[in-house]
Amino acid sequence: MRKGIVQLVAIGVVIGVAVALVAVLFQWLPESASEEFDRIQDIYWFATWMSVVIFAVVAAVVVYSVWKWRVPPDDDAEGPPIHGHTGLEIAWTAVPAILVIALGIVSAVVLSRNAEEKEGALEVRALGQQFAWTFEYPELGDFETGELVLPVGRQAQFTMESVDVIHSFWVPNLGQKMDAVPGIETEIFVTPKRTGEFAVVCTELCGLGHATMRAKARVVTPAEFDQWIEEQRT
Ligand SMILES: [Cu+2]
The missing domain is CATH 2.60.40.420 (Cupredoxins -  blue copper proteins)
Structure with missing residues (x-):
């Protein structure tokens, strides 16, 4: 069990680092020349880091499952019947809901700040x-x-x-x-x-x-x- 968790985390870290490098090493956006664009880029990075973590977690579970629990080629048996897992379902509903709300709040703050008129415009x-x-x-x-x-x-x-x-x-x-x-x-x-x-x-x-x-x-x-x-x- 302990060994499995260590392997799962290791896979997640490797995938996370690889995806983070793709995010950082390429220039995806034009270089900012305005205060408004700086704020917009803050949202972009907020969403990007969120996506990197989620992608690493999901991909690690997929890769680990394929590696450990792949059926042998001659195994035609049906899988065991599984009932839902309430805790897991609450978690995968609540976590995305919180993240989307956070993204919405950050975006709303930036939108309203970028629409603020200053003195002497x-x-x-x-x-x-x-x-x-x-x-x-x-x-x-x-x-x-x-x-x-x-x-x-x-x-x-x-x-x-x-x-x-x-x-x-x-x-x-x-x-x-x-x-x-x-x-x-x-x-x-x-x-x-x-x-x-x-x-x-x-x-x-x-x-x-x-x-x-x-x-x-x-x-x-x-x-x-x-x-x-x-x-x-x-
Ligand atoms: Cu035109």
Whole structure:
């Protein structure tokens, strides 16, 4: 009995380590460049570690059972009749329920924090049309740009609109994603935390040119941003 448990645990550890390496060694998500995406990635890792443990436990039991209790090739007998195990059934109902509730709570906290408007947010309008993005900065002047420029460290409040079909605004490194829908205004908040160049993509199939509906996003220092705004005004 003791030996069996040690073997079972050993199998579980080996599988768990292997799966954990797959989770850690590959870069599954774009590198975060915003506070909002950091929080989203926290949920991702929470769910990932939960899955690694559950997978290791289930796979260990399966592998151990196949190894120890496999019937010999000539054994055609029916297995012994087994009645349910109440304790086990309560456990495998309660544990997933607790995990799903925990995941729900963590997600709800992140969703509400990512939708919080901070003082001094920069207003940016993102207009989607087949097949280009246009950006406006209504508080800063009457101009349009095809390039999205944001100052680092300052929250940007995006308002999305579409002139034709449904598009979806997404900068993978900034994490937040929102549909641009004709007739309604949608909103997201993004707080860039490092400078760099990123891609703006449309992530809602919107017609033949959907794949080309891309723009450049630049996160710059506040001084560079002010200078860029000056250039746009003139
Ligand atoms: Cu589109």
